Amino acid sequence: MTTARESSTGRRTDQDGPTVVRRSGPVLLSEVAAHAGVSLATASRVLSGSRSVGEPHRGRVLAAAQELRYTPNAQAQAVARGASNVVGLIIHDVLDPYFSSIAGGVMREVEERELVVFLASTHSDVDRELEFVQTMRSHRVRALIICGSRTTDRAHNERLVHELEGYAAAGGQAAVISQDRLGTHAVVPQNRAGARELGRELVRLGHRRFAVLAGPRGLLASRDRLTGFREGLAAEGVDTADLQVLHGDFTREGGERLAAQLVAEGSTATCVFAVNDVMALGALAAFRAAGVRVPEDVSLAGFDDIAPLRDVVPSLTSVRLPLAEMGARAAQLALDTEPQTTSQTVRVDAEVVLRDSTRRLA
Amino acid sequence: MTTARESSTGRRTDQDGPTVVRRSGPVLLSEVAAHAGVSLATASRVLSGSRSVGEPHRGRVLAAAQELRYTPNAQAQAVARGASNVVGLIIHDVLDPYFSSIAGGVMREVEERELVVFLASTHSDVDRELEFVQTMRSHRVRALIICGSRTTDRAHNERLVHELEGYAAAGGQAAVISQDRLGTHAVVPQNRAGARELGRELVRLGHRRFAVLAGPRGLLASRDRLTGFREGLAAEGVDTADLQVLHGDFTREGGERLAAQLVAEGSTATCVFAVNDVMALGALAAFRAAGVRVPEDVSLAGFDDIAPLRDVVPSLTSVRLPLAEMGARAAQLALDTEPQTTSQTVRVDAEVVLRDSTRRLA
DNA sequence: TCCGTCTCGGAAAGCCCTTTCCGGAAGGGG
DNA sequence: CCCCTTCCGGAAAGGGCTTTCCGAGACGGA
Numbered sequence: 001m002t003t004a005r006e007s008s009t010g011r012r013t014d015q016d017g018p019t020v021v022r023r024s025g026p027v028l029l030s031e032v033a034a035h036a037g038v039s040l041a042t043a044s045r046v047l048s049g050s051r052s053v054g055e056p057h058r059g060r061v062l063a064a065a066q067e068l069r070y071t072p073n074a075q076a077q078a079v080a081r082g083a084s085n086v087v088g089l090i091i092h093d094v095l096d097p098y099f100s101s102i103a104g105g106v107m108r109e110v111e112e113r114e115l116v117v118f119l120a121s122t123h124s125d126v127d128r129e130l131e132f133v134q135t136m137r138s139h140r141v142r143a144l145i146i147c148g149s150r151t152t153d154r155a156h157n158e159r160l161v162h163e164l165e166g167y168a169a170a171g172g173q174a175a176v177i178s179q180d181r182l183g184t185h186a187v188v189p190q191n192r193a194g195a196r197e198l199g200r201e202l203v204r205l206g207h208r209r210f211a212v213l214a215g216p217r218g219l220l221a222s223r224d225r226l227t228g229f230r231e232g233l234a235a236e237g238v239d240t241a242d243l244q245v246l247h248g249d250f251t252r253e254g255g256e257r258l259a260a261q262l263v264a265e266g267s268t269a270t271c272v273f274a275v276n277d278v279m280a281l282g283a284l285a286a287f288r289a290a291g292v293r294v295p296e297d298v299s300l301a302g303f304d305d306i307a308p309l310r311d312v313v314p315s316l317t318s319v320r321l322p323l324a325e326m327g328a329r330a331a332q333l334a335l336d337t338e339p340q341t342t343s344q345t346v347r348v349d350a351e352v353v354l355r356d357s358t359r360r361l362a
Numbered sequence: 363m364t365t366a367r368e369s370s371t372g373r374r375t376d377q378d379g380p381t382v383v384r385r386s387g388p389v390l391l392s393e394v395a396a397h398a399g400v401s402l403a404t405a406s407r408v409l410s411g412s413r414s415v416g417e418p419h420r421g422r423v424l425a426a427a428q429e430l431r432y433t434p435n436a437q438a439q440a441v442a443r444g445a446s447n448v449v450g451l452i453i454h455d456v457l458d459p460y461f462s463s464i465a466g467g468v469m470r471e472v473e474e475r476e477l478v479v480f481l482a483s484t485h486s487d488v489d490r491e492l493e494f495v496q497t498m499r500s501h502r503v504r505a506l507i508i509c510g511s512r513t514t515d516r517a518h519n520e521r522l523v524h525e526l527e528g529y530a531a532a533g534g535q536a537a538v539i540s541q542d543r544l545g546t547h548a549v550v551p552q553n554r555a556g557a558r559e560l561g562r563e564l565v566r567l568g569h570r571r572f573a574v575l576a577g578p579r580g581l582l583a584s585r586d587r588l589t590g591f592r593e594g595l596a597a598e599g600v601d602t603a604d605l606q607v608l609h610g611d612f613t614r615e616g617g618e619r620l621a622a623q624l625v626a627e628g629s630t631a632t633c634v635f636a637v638n639d640v641m642a643l644g645a646l647a648a649f650r651a652a653g654v655r656v657p658e659d660v661s662l663a664g665f666d667d668i669a670p671l672r673d674v675v676p677s678l679t680s681v682r683l684p685l686a687e688m689g690a691r692a693a694q695l696a697l698d699t700e701p702q703t704t705s706q707t708v709r710v711d712a713e714v715v716l717r718d719s720t721r722r723l724a
Numbered sequence: 725t726c727c728g729t730c731t732c733g734g735a736a737a738g739c740c741c742t743t744t745c746c747g748g749a750a751g752g753g754g
Numbered sequence: 755c756c757c758c759t760t761c762c763g764g765a766a767a768g769g770g771c772t773t774t775c776c777g778a779g780a781c782g783g784a
Contacts, residue, residue, distance in 0.1 A: 025444075026502070026532035029771065039734045044772060051773090054732060069528045074500040075437045075446060076770035079739050082387075084437060086480070086501075094456065095466045095669065104457045107483055116497060118448070119481040121469055135478060138436040139448075140388070166431045170388035281673050288675075307457065308670040311643050313650075391741065401764045406742060413743090416762060438740035441769050 036064035088136035097306040105327025143334035150179040175334035185333035192228035194350025199232020206361030211244040211269035255282025277302035295359035314356035398426035450498035459668040467689025505696035512541040537696035547695035554590035556712025561594020568723030573631035617644025639664035657721035676718035
């Protein structure tokens with residue numbers, strides 16, 4: 001197309017006539033049109049393929065676009081078309097494997113559809129979550145996926161619903177993960193059932209005295225898992241009245257702290273259930289530091305089955321959640337559903353995976 | 363402002379006159395202006411604060427905006443202003459802790475400036491990388507951060523440089539991590555020096571026979587680490603002519619495979635250096651599966667010091683890279699530098715961290 | 725040969741904002 | 755008291771694109 005000699009700088013056309021002052025900034029469609037000697041409309045039609053254009057013109061526009069290195073202004077396109085091709089994703093933290101797995105699932109779906117994703121991380125700050133919904137709405141994202149945590153904070157929930165209504169009213173589609181009753185599509189893990197099953201399994205292994213490292217009191221995910229766990233124990237005939245429950249914050253440091261506290265208090269529990277794996281990992285480290293062996297001295301179980309679990313010793317018993325699929329599912333709900341459809345809720349099963357960190361008592 | 367009775371639906375004005383058909387879609391600035399009884403320009407000025415507006419008008423616009431739940435169209439603003447407030451970030455994979463740590467650093471900086479980030483993951487596909495640069499350029503991101511890997515693929519490098527030139531010519535700022543000579547700002551870790559120091563330390567521990575689990579042959583990061591490692595060994599008087607080098611792909615599975623191969627071949631190496639931690643983790647798993655004890659039977663060292671390392675037993679020797687800071691630094695370069703400044707290269711030090719996976723030989 | 729039907733190119737309106745430009749009103753100095 | 759400045763509101767001209775609307779030419783059928 002261009003000869004080898006000339007192609008390196010690619011400004012072949014600048015050579016005929018006096019040197020043209022290179023306007024800074026992006027190349028415009030109008031320049032492409034002018035360069036090709038056609039109207040703006042024709043250039044637009046060729047490049048966005050909205051209508052067929054005769055071969056002579058078509059070829060010239062394409063050539064001009066390539067030569068000028070034209071890149072359409074996606075923002076302007078979005079404004080003109082009244083529809084954007086970006087998807088918003090709000091999570092707590094990219095560094096947390098739970099969220100990054102989900103994000104991975106979302107991104108897979110998004111990229112398959114040739115869309116882009118806006119990623120925002122709230123660092124568990126509910127106000128930032130609200131702000132980001134605003135931001136996403138402002139950017140007119142075609143779909144919004146929120147992977148947050150349902151809390152018992154009524155005021156906040158109402159504001160969130162309000163924001164989401166605003167977003168929906170503006171024509172956006174939303175899906176939330178691990179939350180529901182928000183008036184949007186939802187993907188909810190069976191926290192309670194999973195924890196219940198875990199509880200039963202642990203009792204079957206011979207455990208009777210448990211301690212639970214729970215999350216923040218206001219988080220429904222933590223609550224559900226705790227409730228389910230209690231039900232599981234009860235179902236196997238264990239009295240849960242004196243179940244030891246410590247409340248933390250879903251972080252590794254929190255897990256570490258609570259486990260250390262357990263050790264310091266001289267807890268008699270033979271099995272510790274951390275309501276999420278990140279805390280379980282923290283607890284494992286704390287136990288190790290304190291010289292408490294897992295599972296010989298105490299059994300330990302987590303929840304979520306996050307990826308890094310594969311590399312810890314002993315391998316951690318957990319309740320498996322198909323995180324990437326959850327993300328993908330949420331993306332599908334938000335992207336493939338007709339705007340006016342009533343919102344769907346997808347429940348995903350949680351599956352107990354017994355590993356080496358929980359031992360059978362004699 | 364509105365009475366309790368009327369405020370719930372917020373369509374007070376719909377009540378005078380026949381029911382107005384509620385236009386679907388977002389609320390427009392013109393509607394706010396009309397509602398407030400001022401001109402479009404005034405409404406714009408109040409809401410974007412570009413010029414002072416007298417109190418009576420100001421208050422009415424604010425009230426109207428709130429009542430109508432107006433959210434400005436960020437895309438249109440970007441077009442009109444000729445500047446967007448989004449930052450592009452291209453990484454290989456969100457699930458890889460190396461990349462998510464960097465992403466975390468980038469996002470911290472970005473969010474501090476009230477900007478948003480477009481996240482794209484290439485899954486190590488160089489063509490996708492190129493495509494994404496295009497996409498980001500198309501979205502007119504204010505800054506672009508690429509955390510890729512410099513390869514020896516000349517053709518690809520040229521195309522990448524070309525794309526980046528296009529991006530820069532269009533007025534964008536770019537920073538790359540772990541790459542250089544791309545004509546952009548760069549943050550480059552001292553791979554070679556770090557690996558060299560690691561090599562020396564390992565020899566000082568008494569090791570003489572090494573095996574290296576390298577990355578893809580074409581990746582400069584892998585190459586540099588290998589070269590540095592060789593230099594370190596040589597500096598301590600170890601002959602590196604017969605150094606055993608296996609090439610993998612920087613993934614966990616790759617590390618697993620290579621380590622298994624090492625075991626199968628009956629390698630006599632007393633120490634294995636995986637050029638990145640992810641492969642080291644894979645190797646650790648493979649060794650464990652094969653009954654090879656670390657560090658009793660073989661010592662193992664990695665590179666990067668990714669976060670999940672803290673939970674592994676034995677704790678892994680590695681070369682620490684300040685990943686989050688690297689991301690943050692790149693973001694700063696791209697965001698805080700004047701557009702026409704010559705590109706800067708920031709070198710970041712790598713620090714050897716000896717842990718339990720490498721033992722001292724008798 | 726003539727007319728209806730297509731196909732295709734261009735002009736211009738429109739997408740939702742921002743910002744410049746103007747004009748009028750208010751305020752201060754001579 | 756007048757003029758010059760300052761302040762502020764509105765009209766309108768952008769920003770870069772899509773799409774509607776028209777008209778002109780090409781083509782086929784009668």
